[in-house]
Amino acid sequence: MNTADLIASCQQDWNDYTRHRFLIELGNGTLPKEVFQHYLEQDYLFLIQFSRAYALAVYKSDNFAEMRKPLEALHGLISHETRLHVEYCEQWGLTEQDMMNIPEATGTVAYTRLVLDAGQSGSLTDLYAALAPCSIGYGHIGRWLANSPNTVWEGNPYREWIETYNGEEYQAGVQASQEQLDELLAEIPDDSRSAARIKKIFRSATCMEVAFWEQGYEALAS
């Protein structure tokens, strides 16, 4: 089995995630600012828990070579990706302390705890399967938006978001995590019970990503 099989096993959910209207609107710059702000504030909180999940992957690794990979991902999250969030929030007059004090939305709690639980109760492969929709999905999304003829660059307030996820730094991280997951998946026969469990985890996390896009719109409507 490999990552492509995981995606194919939940293709419709994957499309709902990676072609969500949030992204179409983000690409052409029409996404309401309130929706994006709510998303980004929650994403900051999400990344804290997500970093813990990568730390758990370090803990679950057997040797230095295995540890290095999640450690690099963790470093990328803490040092690069969150900078995007902090800079956007600064523009809106929010300090990092303000962001820390925002309560986690239900979808943020649900998604991050699903990932942490997959890691705590399962194998390293289970944990990577739960992390994969995030890293691989945002990699696909960044590439797609950057190459789409519908993407507006001039005056688009979300340009930095697209540039971050299409950036070399992020794309290299995606490739590394995909290679690692593929290596682990290669040992799992497609018709095994482990394969079924891993597909279920991957699909659940993909659905959580869809719900994560929706959160901002729901907050706006209420």
Ligand SMILES: Cc1ncc(CO)c(N)n1
């Ligand atoms: C919800 C979510 N999924 C994936 C990523 C990519 O790291 C992110 N920042 N947030």
